[in-house]
Amino acid sequence: MAIPAESDKPIEQPPNGGTRELKPMEPMEVDLARIVLLGTVLYAVAAVILLPMQSSLTHDGHGRWPWVAVSGVGLGLLGYWYLKRRDRAIARDAAKRADAPSDAPATD
Numbered sequence: 001m002a003i004p005a006e007s008d009k010p011i012e013q014p015p016n017g018g019t020r021e022l023k024p025m026e027p028m029e030v031d032l033a034r035i036v037l038l039g040t041v042l043y044a045v046a047a048v049i050l051l052p053m054q055s056s057l058t059h060d061g062h063g064r065w066p067w068v069a070v071s072g073v074g075l076g077l078l079g080y081w082y083l084k085r086r087d088r089a090i091a092r093d094a095a096k097r098a099d100a101p102s103d104a105p106a107t108d
Helices: 032-059 064-101
Strands: none
Touching: 032 064
């Protein structure tokens, strides 16, 4: 079954041959700080494992691997700090909007 060319609504063809209108998807809420913290912990584990083996890694031509892990920890901590600061600012802005009188025009 063909989709009409003049249609301005997105149509999906289900497997049974009928048609249905697509509903817009809502963005998924995720805790970015938790994801960044998990990645930072994984980099820290890699650094703890790789730092004692640095001399053998250097001998084999992989001497930068421990420092990549250490850099990952540093950047992860910086990212975690930024996200926590951002979350506090968003919460502060939401509290301000909730306390603002409803008859005042909203400013963006």
